[in-house]
Amino acid sequence: MTTFDFFVQHGCVPEDARQEIESALASVCSDILGPGATPVSASWTVIGKGFGFRGGKPSTTSLVRGRIPDGCGSETRARFLRTVAEEWCRITGAAQDEVIVSARDWSWAG
Amino acid sequence: MPFYRCLIPEDSLTYDQRERIAVAFTDVHCGLSGAPRSFVQVAFLETDGSREVADAYGQGTMKFSTPYFIAGGNRAGRSPDMKSRILEGLLGRFAEIAGISGEMVSGRISEAPASWTMEEGKILPDPGQESEWFAQHARSG
Numbered sequence: 001m002t003t004f005d006f007f008v009q010h011g012c013v014p015e016d017a018r019q020e021i022e023s024a025l026a027s028v029c030s031d032i033l034g035p036g037a038t039p040v041s042a043s044w045t046v047i048g049k050g051f052g053f054r055g056g057k058p059s060t061t062s063l064v065r066g067r068i069p070d071g072c073g074s075e076t077r078a079r080f081l082r083t084v085a086e087e088w089c090r091i092t093g094a095a096q097d098e099v100i101v102s103a104r105d106w107s108w109a110g
Numbered sequence: 111m112p113f114y115r116c117l118i119p120e121d122s123l124t125y126d127q128r129e130r131i132a133v134a135f136t137d138v139h140c141g142l143s144g145a146p147r148s149f150v151q152v153a154f155l156e157t158d159g160s161r162e163v164a165d166a167y168g169q170g171t172m173k174f175s176t177p178y179f180i181a182g183g184n185r186a187g188r189s190p191d192m193k194s195r196i197l198e199g200l201l202g203r204f205a206e207i208a209g210i211s212g213e214m215v216s217g218r219i220s221e222a223p224a225s226w227t228m229e230e231g232k233i234l235p236d237p238g239q240e241s242e243w244f245a246q247h248a249r250s251g
Contacts, residue, residue: 005166007113007153043164050125051154053132055147063113063151065166074225081228100111100151102227110168110183110220 001106002029004042007063010049013092018044024087029068032080036069064088066103077103111227111234112139113151114200117163117179120156123208128154130207138199142192146240149229167220180204180217185224187237193219 004025006013013021022042029037052059064084072080085101088094104110114135123131132152139150155163162171167183180200184193197219205212224234235243 005164007166045155047153047155051128053129053136053152055150056129056133056136056152059151061151063166067169077226078228078233081233082231085228085231097230100227100229102111102222104167104222104226106169108168108222110165110222 001069002033002037002040003067004040005063005065005067006042006044007047007065008044009047009052009060009062012060012062012094012098017091018042021088021091024091025084028080028083028087032076032083033068033072060094060098062088062092062094062099064099064101066101067106067108068103070105070107072103072105111149111183111185111224111229112145113153113166113183114139115163115166115181116152116154116204117157117174117181118154119177120158122156122178123154127207127209131204134203134207135200138203139196142196142199143188143237144240145237146244165220167222172218172220174216174218176214176216178204178208178210178215180215182217182219184219184221185227185234185237186221187224188221193221 026040029040054061081101085099088099135152136147136150140147162173163181165172172181197217201215201217204215224236227234
């Protein structure tokens with residue numbers, strides 16, 4: 001199983017793009033991480049206008065925080081992160097520096 | 111990578127306060143850790159009275175009993191003393207700028223390995239390796 005928590009700045013990701021993003025990332029999970037990475041679920045948090053900052057300045061950066069099955073090697077994880085970022089930018093039109101993607105192990109306690 | 115979510119009551123902070131807190135958090139985090147300012151993300155999320163938030167860097171939820179809460183997420187690899195100083199610094203500046211007593215705000219910082227995050231198409235460096243990381247990526251374009 002894989003979960004994604006999306007933190008997006010107000011107005012940066014249209015609501016009608018969400019389904020396409022979720023579908024695209026589900027395919028990425030299956031293709032790169034294998035059948036153990038499905039099903040995929042997602043939650044969205046919209047950061048209000050004037051409520052998100054990067055380096056102390058208003059932000060347009062989205063955060064994609066994934067939680068994936070344990071046992072992913074570093075090369076596979078890097079390919080996964082890169083592909084998720086590419087899909088995000090393709091669908092939303094965001095620049096590469098406007099998305100931060102992470103994928104932690106399912107059992108990671110933090 | 112540092113991502114500080116500030117859980118706040120509805121309509122409790124003005125834009126000016128939020129901006130000042132975001133700058134202060136960037137100052138605290140970067141001043142103590144040496145991390146680049148562009149790494150620091152701060153988001154303010156107004157709560158509906160709920161006193162728990164999902165741990166975006168670990169698992170489960172963070173529960174809290176104060177009206178204001180800072181849910182932090184950082185790269186792993188810093189000493190416990192450094193982590194404690196960062197959190198204390200954040201809480202102190204938050205209370206000062208929000209105009210509240212220190213007892214009204216609490217926080218917790220979770221951590222995950224730097225290699226589990228990609229920013230601008232690059233895997234993040236471990237804490238303390240930022241200069242080499244920037245130099246390496248400047249060379250490679």
